[in-house]
Amino acid sequence: MRFRLTPREDSYYDMFADSANNLVTGARLLVELISDGGNREGIAEKMRACEHAGDEFTHAIMRRLNESFITPFDREDIYRLASSLDDVMDFMEAAADLVVLYKIDELPGEVVDQVEVLERAAELTAEAMPRLRGMKNLSEYWIEINRLENQGDQVYRRLLAELFGGEYDALTVLKLKEVVDQLEAAADAFEKVANTVESIAVKES
Amino acid sequence: MRFRLTPREDSYYDMFADSANNLVTGARLLVELISDGGNREGIAEKMRACEHAGDEFTHAIMRRLNESFITPFDREDIYRLASSLDDVMDFMEAAADLVVLYKIDELPGEVVDQVEVLERAAELTAEAMPRLRGMKNLSEYWIEINRLENQGDQVYRRLLAELFGGEYDALTVLKLKEVVDQLEAAADAFEKVANTVESIAVKES
Amino acid sequence: MRFRLTPREDSYYDMFADSANNLVTGARLLVELISDGGNREGIAEKMRACEHAGDEFTHAIMRRLNESFITPFDREDIYRLASSLDDVMDFMEAAADLVVLYKIDELPGEVVDQVEVLERAAELTAEAMPRLRGMKNLSEYWIEINRLENQGDQVYRRLLAELFGGEYDALTVLKLKEVVDQLEAAADAFEKVANTVESIAVKES
Numbered sequence: 001m002r003f004r005l006t007p008r009e010d011s012y013y014d015m016f017a018d019s020a021n022n023l024v025t026g027a028r029l030l031v032e033l034i035s036d037g038g039n040r041e042g043i044a045e046k047m048r049a050c051e052h053a054g055d056e057f058t059h060a061i062m063r064r065l066n067e068s069f070i071t072p073f074d075r076e077d078i079y080r081l082a083s084s085l086d087d088v089m090d091f092m093e094a095a096a097d098l099v100v101l102y103k104i105d106e107l108p109g110e111v112v113d114q115v116e117v118l119e120r121a122a123e124l125t126a127e128a129m130p131r132l133r134g135m136k137n138l139s140e141y142w143i144e145i146n147r148l149e150n151q152g153d154q155v156y157r158r159l160l161a162e163l164f165g166g167e168y169d170a171l172t173v174l175k176l177k178e179v180v181d182q183l184e185a186a187a188d189a190f191e192k193v194a195n196t197v198e199s200i201a202v203k204e205s
Numbered sequence: 206m207r208f209r210l211t212p213r214e215d216s217y218y219d220m221f222a223d224s225a226n227n228l229v230t231g232a233r234l235l236v237e238l239i240s241d242g243g244n245r246e247g248i249a250e251k252m253r254a255c256e257h258a259g260d261e262f263t264h265a266i267m268r269r270l271n272e273s274f275i276t277p278f279d280r281e282d283i284y285r286l287a288s289s290l291d292d293v294m295d296f297m298e299a300a301a302d303l304v305v306l307y308k309i310d311e312l313p314g315e316v317v318d319q320v321e322v323l324e325r326a327a328e329l330t331a332e333a334m335p336r337l338r339g340m341k342n343l344s345e346y347w348i349e350i351n352r353l354e355n356q357g358d359q360v361y362r363r364l365l366a367e368l369f370g371g372e373y374d375a376l377t378v379l380k381l382k383e384v385v386d387q388l389e390a391a392a393d394a395f396e397k398v399a400n401t402v403e404s405i406a407v408k409e410s
Numbered sequence: 411m412r413f414r415l416t417p418r419e420d421s422y423y424d425m426f427a428d429s430a431n432n433l434v435t436g437a438r439l440l441v442e443l444i445s446d447g448g449n450r451e452g453i454a455e456k457m458r459a460c461e462h463a464g465d466e467f468t469h470a471i472m473r474r475l476n477e478s479f480i481t482p483f484d485r486e487d488i489y490r491l492a493s494s495l496d497d498v499m500d501f502m503e504a505a506a507d508l509v510v511l512y513k514i515d516e517l518p519g520e521v522v523d524q525v526e527v528l529e530r531a532a533e534l535t536a537e538a539m540p541r542l543r544g545m546k547n548l549s550e551y552w553i554e555i556n557r558l559e560n561q562g563d564q565v566y567r568r569l570l571a572e573l574f575g576g577e578y579d580a581l582t583v584l585k586l587k588e589v590v591d592q593l594e595a596a597a598d599a600f601e602k603v604a605n606t607v608e609s610i611a612v613k614e615s
Contacts (some may be wrong), residue, residue, distance in 0.1 A: 066407040076281075076486075099363055102369050135296075157511055164512050170375035170580035177584075202476040271612040280485075306567060307574050375580035379587075 005104055012064065013133045019057040020126040026050045026092045027122040029182075030115045033096050034107060040100050047096040054089035058082050073200045078108040081200070084192040085125075091186035092118065095179050102175040104123040110159045114183045121145055121190040127196065138201045145194035152187040156180065217269065217277055218338045224262040224290045227329040231255045231297045235320045235388075238301050239312060245305050247295050252301040257408045259294035263287050278405045287404070289397040290330075296391035297323065304365040307380040315364045319388045322357040326350055326395040335400065350399035357392040361385065422474065422482055423543045429467040430493040430536040436460045437532040440525045440593075443506055444517060450510050457506040470490050483610050491608045495535075497599040502528065505592035508555035512585040524593045527562040528560045531555055531600040537576045538607065548611045555604035562597040566590065 030127070033043045061082040063072065071078055124135060128141040159180050163173050234255060238248045266287040270276065276283055304312070333346035364385050368378050439460060443453045471492040475481065481488055510515070531590035569590050573583050 034395055039284050062404070063407065066404055097362070098365075098547060157507070160508075161511050164581065164585055170368065170584065171378060173584060174375060174378060199472065199476055202473065267609065268612065271609055302567070303570075306571050338505060371556065376574065379583060380574055 001100060003071070007143050011179065012061070013062070014076065014131060015057060015061045016081060016085070016132065017126065017129040019054060019061070019082065020122070020129045022054050022057060023085065023092075023122040024051060024056070024087050024119075024126050026089055027115070027119040030092055030096060031119055033099060034111055034115050044096045044100045047093050048179065051089050052091035058086040073204065075201075077196055077200050080100070081193065081196045084189050084196060087189040088122075088186050091182045091189060095186070096181035098175075098179050099181065102179075104175060104179065108162055108176065110155050110162065111180065111183070112154045114152060114187070115203060117148050117155065118183065118186055118190070121187065124148075125190060125193055132197065133199070135201055135204050139196055142194040142198045145190055147193040149187055152184065156184045156187075210271050213226065216300065217266070217283065218335060220262060220266045220269070221286060221290070222334040224287070225267070225327070225334045227255060227259050227262060228290065228293055228297075228327040229324075229331050231259070231294055232320070234322040235301060236324055238304060239316055239320050240377055249301045249305040252298050256294050256298035259291060271379065276407040278409065282401055282405050282408075286398065286401045289394050289401060292394040293327075293391050293398065296387045296394060300387035300391070303380075303384050306404065307384075309380060309384065312384070313364060313367055315367065316358050316385065316388070318328060318360045319357060319364070319385065319392070323388065323391055323395070324361065326353050326392065328400055329353075330395060337402065337405070340406055340409050343402055345405045347399040350395055354392055354396040355387065359388045361392075419485045419533070421515070422488065424472070425467060425471045426491060426495070426542065427473070427536065427539040429464060429492070431533040432460060432467060432531070433495065433498055433502075434466050434529075434536050435501055437525070437529040440502055440506060441529055443509060444521055444525050444554075454510040457503050461499050461503035464490075464496060468496040474572060483614065487606055487610050487613075491603065491610070492586065494602040494606060495598050496555045498532075498596050498603065501592045501596035501599060505589050505596070506587050508585075508592065514585060514589065516570060517589070518572055520565050520572065521590065521593070523542070523565045523570070524562060524590065524597070527558050527565065528593065528596055528600070531558050532596065534558075535600060535603055542607065545611055545614050548607055552604040552608045555600055559597055559601040562594065566594045 026047060029047050033040060045182070061078065065075060065078050065082075071108070098186065107114075123140055124144055128138060131138055140147055160177075163176055163180070231252060234248055234252050238245060238252070241248075266283065270280060270283050270287075303309075325375070329346055329349055333343060336343055365382070368385070369382055373381065424519055431576060439453055439457050442448060443457070445547070471488065475485060475488050475492075508514075534554055538548060541548055570587070573586055573590070578586065
């Protein structure tokens with residue numbers, strides 16, 4: 001039997017992993033919502049539950065942070081990491097909600113590409129969180145997220161050019177753009193998560 | 206006569222109270238602006254003066270923070286609290302200004318509900334600030350603000366559904382949505398104030 | 411020959427100066443883009459290169475910050491200063507990119523005023539950065555930036571009133587407003603740079 005001297009410390013890693021795994025669930029719900037016109041309200045409902053779960057994970061981290069004297073890395077970095085993981089979820093949930101709220105029947109095809117970028121970013125983030133414990137093999141993670149975010153940017157700009165290309169009326173442009181903007185904000189928030197991880201890793205090295 | 210050993214420390218509480226009381230003034234001006242089509246330019250002018258007063262309170266807090274070695278709670282929390290109180294005012298002032306600037310004649314009825322949420326949140330915040338001194342009875346404040354913010358969210362989403370429902374032309378949607386977005390941002394900023402107060406209270410407990 | 415005891419410390423000032431000088435280049439590209447309908451894609455391309463250069467300066471500062479135990483002023487202030495210089499560039503680049511992406515042929519005349527405010531703010535910022543070293547004559551800089559930002563605000567509001575005045579169709583309003591919003595965000599980011607410099611100077615005084 002192995003005694004652990006700092007049992008409470010460790011669980012930050014578990015909490016970050018919970019929060020990131022929840023993003024994988026959310027991103028997959030988005031893929032489902034976009035690809036399948038079937039039961040949008042049902043999916044948006046699940047997304048809402050997913051976002052509430054995310055709030056719980058975030059609050060648990062913040063509570064722990066406020067109660068701890070000793071933290072495994074800088075308090076400000078823990079705060080930033082938890083906040084930006086939470087931001088990703090908020091943007092994804094908002095996108096799903098707006099699709100239902102605005103009764104959007106059809107989304108431009110590139111939105112599928114946008115959502116696939118989010119799904120991949122969520123998986124990479126979830127795989128990286130446990131590696132924070134040993135600070136190992138993290139650089140491949142943040143390099144790949146930065147690459148994905150650039151790819152997402154290009155998809156986003158193609159989408160804007162299409163939206164404003166004259167095919168859609170102004171009201172439809174307005175609705176679609178808001179959905180697309182939330183998805184783009186989610187991709188940016190994944191990059192912020194990766195930047196924070198990079199910052200933590202550099203300090204520890 | 207009672208001597209106070211740390212006379213300069215105390216006034217952070219007074220400055221936060223000043224800033225929050227100013228938000229009550231601002232929220233009431235918004236109620237006036239929305240409910241009464243009468244003298245909109247005059248009310249927007251008063252709102253501008255109110256926002257300038259808020260800037261003064263914020264600068265006073267920041268100046269004090271920069272000059273102090275000892276603070277009643279974490280520097281970063283003081284910074285966050287002052288900034289988010291200031292944000293509320295900025296969003297409320299922007300909403301009032303846009304109503305006048307865009308010459309909006311009629312606002313959807315739910316905007317009244319939105320503004321009433323802000324008024325109530327301002328009153329609760331102003332009542333809570335003096336209680337920071339003793340760190341007493343603050344949890345009821347942040348719980349109520351969170352409840353109000355959820356209520357505000359629902360009003361906001363009903364409003365969006367109405368705006369995009371087909372009744373309004375695109376240009377009108379664009380104008381109204383900007384006003385409504387500023388009011389929603391003000392409600393979110395009140396929640397950020399409450400979250401900061403919660404964070405301060407948890408650390409002190 | 412003069413020995414410098416803390417050679418590595420000094421280069422923060424150089425890095426901030428590099429970042430701010432890069433903003434002057436960016437602002438001048440914007441002026442060129444707006445005033446000359448000629449080779450917009452070419453100018454937007456140069457702007458993209460300028461933004462990449464800015465990213466490098468920002469990363470260099472962040473890397474140094476993460477590796478340093480001792481910093482010439484508060485870590486959080488260095489972080490804020492670098493981030494807000496980076497934000498200015500991002501907003502300017504986005505504005506240029508949108509002009510090309512949305513194939514905007516003609517911009518309202520006031521956009522020239524908006525861009526001139528940015529150019530002047532960039533020049534003032536670049537001149538101020540080397541003065542951080544001695545903390546001298548900085549107040550005239552931040553006072554002038556605040557004045558410029560107020561002037562920019564007035565131009566921005568006149569622009570909005572014009573956009574929504576009925577002359578433009580909704581889709582055009584939507585496109586133009588996004589460009590104008592990015593430029594306004596750049597002006598706000600310059601003010602944030604100045605506020606951070608003020609905050610640093612007050613602490614050091």
